[in-house]
Amino acid sequence: MSEPGGIGNGGDGAPEGESLSVIFRRLIANYGPITIQHYFGESNARYYTAKDPLGSEGDFVTAPEISQMFGELIGLWLADMWIRAGKPEPVHYVELGPGRGTLARDALRVMARYGLTPQVHFVEGSAALKAVQLEAVPHARWHGDLDSIPHHGALLVVGNEFLDALPIRQFARMAEGWRERMVGLADNGAEDGQGFLPIAGEKPMDLAVPVELREAPEGTIVETCPPATGIVYELAGRLNAQGGCALLIDYGHAHTRTGSTLQAVRAHRKVDPFVNPGEADLTAHVDFEALSRAVLSREGKWLGTVTQGHFLRALGIEARTAALAAKAPAHIVSLETARDRLIEEGQMGALFKVMGIAAPQWPDGAGF
């Protein structure tokens, strides 16, 4: 799932250790502006390959790192689906972008209690994170994309905060029609890390804009995420063929919206995405409606898209918090704080969505 034709990943003949800013600067100076998708894809390939960005010491904190309850409830959901589907074997647990492997470890522990012990497959692009994942789940197998995941056996697929890291395209409605948003040089200064700027491309791009948005007024920005749509389309086809289900969890909107959601996060703060590419996490909100259309276009079974708060409450996070608190009364406050972070509206409960997909012959999922 890494971007093809990339620069800056060792394949471009660039001197070792050169910053991505310098590489982009040279590229743009020689060949003209690059797409946002190119800039975003190269930036995150560089960003994730080098380091573990997760946790309080890193750049951002994700739900499985907040509480074990997150992974446990996902494990419970998968076990429930598998049991009601008739306990098919062989069965594979597939996680997209597993970070530190925390979600997988928590989910697999719960699944084992129900007799579900799948083979474990991680789709991961980062060498630094693979090393961390190996510690958490030593028996996992690693893959660069979905193609090498076994084509026989049911698939139980999870991706948390994976799709938001995939590169988007942006289109802007100008007086003369739709244009792709590109990244150019703001000036001709050579100062490292300075001076990238979004600018409108020259070519007409009307046909690349989803048809229902084409009449939007001048000034509108529309985002698409071709790699996310492609992965979900592929996933729906694999579930149809092999059986199984998938949960994709991320921040984003249940219904397509316009406007730029491109963001860069570094040390828990928003920073300018057009400064120091490769040194902050670039993200964009996930358009779950576009993804549900990809599932339906493949004749897959879309279970729905609900808020994370709704989903975790439906799976019993309140009871799970109480049970853990009863075992460890000293931790009641931290348990309740973690629960609230995951489910309260002003925290992760409303912005984060959970989308479910299943094979047509599989049951409807709990919580949708």
Ligand code: SAH
């Ligand atoms: N799911 C984890 C980590 C989220 S961060 C958690 O919730 O804590 C995003 C994850 O996706 C990281 O593991 C990152 O290395 C991986 N990733 C990002 N872009 C990728 C790509 N193009 N191909 C494969 N993995 C990618």
